[in-house]
Amino acid sequence: MSKTKLTANLKENMAFEMQLNGHTLITDASPEIGGNDLGPRPKALLLAGLIGCTGIDIMSILKKMRVELDDVIITAEADQTEEHPKIYKSIHLVFTFKGKDLPMDKLKKAVSLSQEKYCGVTAMLEKASPITYEIRTEK
Numbered sequence: 001m002s003k004t005k006l007t008a009n010l011k012e013n014m015a016f017e018m019q020l021n022g023h024t025l026i027t028d029a030s031p032e033i034g035g036n037d038l039g040p041r042p043k044a045l046l047l048a049g050l051i052g053c054t055g056i057d058i059m060s061i062l063k064k065m066r067v068e069l070d071d072v073i074i075t076a077e078a079d080q081t082e083e084h085p086k087i088y089k090s091i092h093l094v095f096t097f098k099g100k101d102l103p104m105d106k107l108k109k110a111v112s113l114s115q116e117k118y119c120g121v122t123a124m125l126e127k128a129s130p131i132t133y134e135i136r137t138e139k
């Protein structure tokens with residue numbers, strides 16, 4: 001079994017700096033609650049992790065299927081509860097694939113394999129928040 005270990009150091013006020021695979025990341029709170037806005041909010045990084053995880057899966061699958069794309073845009077929208085702890089009560093992903101004569105059956109297969117089988121971030125997050133998705137194409 002592999003382990004992941006991160007350590008965060010207080011940078012200033014509410015901002016924390018951490019090293020992830022040789023990359024520096026700073027998280028912070030918004031000025032409205034006393035932060036300095038030096039980095040993204042930690043909860044939003046969950047959505048970024050979700051987009052990154054499923055995006056990598058999908059691109060890997062589509063390359064194996066020999067699907068050529070001009071671009072892919074993945075958008076995540078999450079509804080948050082009002083009471084503490086404020087959590088995402090639902091997450092919706094929109095996958096927009098751009099290109100000529102895109103095979104919708106292969107796009108659907110790649111997205112569904114990522115969401116239902118391969119993406120570990122989806123598997124973790126969906127235990128707390130339902131995740132829905134839609135697929136769009138553009139030329």
